[in-house]
Amino acid sequence: MSDELTLSVVVCSFNGAQKLVPCLEALDRQRVPVEVVVVDDGSSDETSSLARSYGCTVIRHEQNRGVSAARNSGLRNATSTVVAFCDDDCTPPDDWTEELLAAWRDHPDAVVLGGTVSVDHPDSFTRRYLVYRNPLQPAEIALAHRPSVLVLDEPLNGLDPMARSETIALFRQWGEEGRHVIVSSHILHEVDRISDQVILLSHGYVVAEGQIQGVRSEVKDQPMQILVRCDKPGLLASRLFEQDHVVEAKVNEDGRGLLVRTRDADSLYLLLNRIVLDNGLEVEAVAPADDDVNSVYQYLIGAEGGTT
Numbered sequence: 001m002s003d004e005l006t007l008s009v010v011v012c013s014f015n016g017a018q019k020l021v022p023c024l025e026a027l028d029r030q031r032v033p034v035e036v037v038v039v040d041d042g043s044s045d046e047t048s049s050l051a052r053s054y055g056c057t058v059i060r061h062e063q064n065r066g067v068s069a070a071r072n073s074g075l076r077n078a079t080s081t082v083v084a085f086c087d088d089d090c091t092p093p094d095d096w097t098e099e100l101l102a103a104w105r106d107h108p109d110a111v112v113l114g115g116t117v118s119v120d121h122p123d124s125f126t127r128r129y130l131v132y133r134n135p136l137q138p139a140e141i142a143l144a145h146r147p148s149v150l151v152l153d154e155p156l157n158g159l160d161p162m163a164r165s166e167t168i169a170l171f172r173q174w175g176e177e178g179r180h181v182i183v184s185s186h187i188l189h190e191v192d193r194i195s196d197q198v199i200l201l202s203h204g205y206v207v208a209e210g211q212i213q214g215v216r217s218e219v220k221d222q223p224m225q226i227l228v229r230c231d232k233p234g235l236l237a238s239r240l241f242e243q244d245h246v247v248e249a250k251v252n253e254d255g256r257g258l259l260v261r262t263r264d265a266d267s268l269y270l271l272l273n274r275i276v277l278d279n280g281l282e283v284e285a286v287a288p289a290d291d292d293v294n295s296v297y298q299y300l301i302g303a304e305g306g307t308t
Helices: 017-028 047-053 067-077 096-106 125-133 139-144 161-176 188-194 212-217 233-240 265-279 293-301
Strands: 007-013 035-041 057-061 082-087 149-153 180-184 198-202 205-210 224-230 246-251 257-262 283-288
Touching (some): 017 082, 035 047, 047 057, 057 067, 198 293, 205 212, 205 293, 224 233, 233 246, 233 257, 257 265, 265 283
Parallel strands (some): 007 035, 007 082, 035 057, 149 180
Antiparallel strands (some): 246 257
């Protein structure tokens, strides 16, 4: 059965004519001839005619249906015993299909085979992207010698949710290893997830630095906002308004909590203990509502704007 293995390569493309040529030329150079199926997913450029000029089987969608539908179309129309998928901006090495079939012969019970994507090729899209993002030192070179300090500019831009989560986990791992990751970003909710320490800039000047909770406590002109989830928010509000340091107490729309603004958070927490014990309140949660990077930054710079 191993001698009967043949290979089809499915390439899905949407308006990819400008980047498709290196991919098709690389597939044409393969040591093991393969069937190449190009799925034109509703392109308005010359994707279909270009693919035909390279002798590819072309499947065209009249409308753009997305990469999943395109891959399914390619899979249905491939005629070989093994089907591989290649992005239209990839340039597989000359032995790629040969190695794929060899791996399949070595693992005859396998259903799916996969491998790594290398960015070593000087003309690969990934390397060009990394050079564009960081022209002085591409990311893969910067990480090769395991530096103790990394300086990254908007490192999460362009990543999907899973890749963002994995990247943030990697940053935390580096921190646990004793390495330092310096991130420049204007996406403040991501800074909250990443950072132990922050430096806030406005118009090139440092306006605050340190742990965000410590920075928030220094913003004296803005009352702290504290969310209390409990079963008797009206009763709690009436007791809190007896205190001079409480500026506002607003019952949540669902009637199960209270947003409190206070000039003295420590006194409020102590008072909450007494009110809960004296009145038998059931408290689900007590948490600061504005000790995040975005809130603190807005308090510090007002409407002026700036960058972090």
